[in-house]
Amino acid sequence: MSSELAEIRDSLRAFAAERDWEQFHSPKNLASALTVEAAELLEQFQWLTEEQSRTLADEVRARVAEGIADVLLYLVRVADHSMSI
């Protein structure tokens, strides 16, 4: 595992532990949250043409970047809880 992903994993573990969220973070729930975040990312693109999606306005690009980050965070959590990464 890359050291960057391991750092994200460790930060997310600490973040969840501080909030007593481990009880909610079953792989089942995390896979659900991952899908919801992926759909929110898709929502940014859905009424654009493919061509428009290739040349995003800065404001949309910022929301897309946030969406990508959210998906990555839940993906690391799912992997951490179901794969022992």
Place this chain on the structure above:
Amino acid sequence: MSSELAEIRDSLRAFAAERDWEQFHSPKNLASALTVEAAELLEQFQWLTEEQSRTLADEVRARVAEGIADVLLYLVRVADHSMSI
């Protein structure tokens, strides 16, 4: 960007270029594929209890690992095409 993610990105670029897939890989289409893969991962868990999802059988765990990999690949592609990572 971590060197491991950069390697994944470069491999995926080469893979898509060899197959002439760039024409299909608009951010819009990739975000759609990402959501579909996330939902396929979710499908592994949906009829399990939360407790069962915390202790997967080896066979399910293997499919979950594949699902996580598929989501990661499309996530890197979306980022590569919309964020200039």
Place this chain on the structure above:
Amino acid sequence: MSSELAEIRDSLRAFAAERDWEQFHSPKNLASALTVEAAELLEQFQWLTEEQSRTLADEVRARVAEGIADVLLYLVRVADHSMSI
């Protein structure tokens, strides 16, 4: 087709036509919107236990009802545009 679903279909046709939305309402885009709405519905349940999801508070139940309606509307639109219902 039931007369109620036909009425929904006709209302949605008129609604889209008035706003000049037909250009955006390809089956591809509508299937994307359908998935996004389904994920928003799922979001209402994702941190609840299964038991909690069987006994919703009124406020949550109201949001769930809205989510179900949104999914139905896009489902009718997808069917109208790809199946000639």
Place this chain on the structure above:
Amino acid sequence: MSSELAEIRDSLRAFAAERDWEQFHSPKNLASALTVEAAELLEQFQWLTEEQSRTLADEVRARVAEGIADVLLYLVRVADHSMSI
């Protein structure tokens, strides 16, 4: 509620009861299955252009019809279990 949707609801109730599936059919699980089915429908369209999605080949149209039916069935189940329709 339309009589057709009520018939679907009643058939699905009987189908689930015969298989002792009620234990799995919490609104949370059904909303997850709904999202997975919506994503499977989206998968039929994701590499098509919008224009191609407006003029489906018969084989694709048949799979789209199945996908629409699957989404409708889970939508009725979600509504039946969380709304008392």
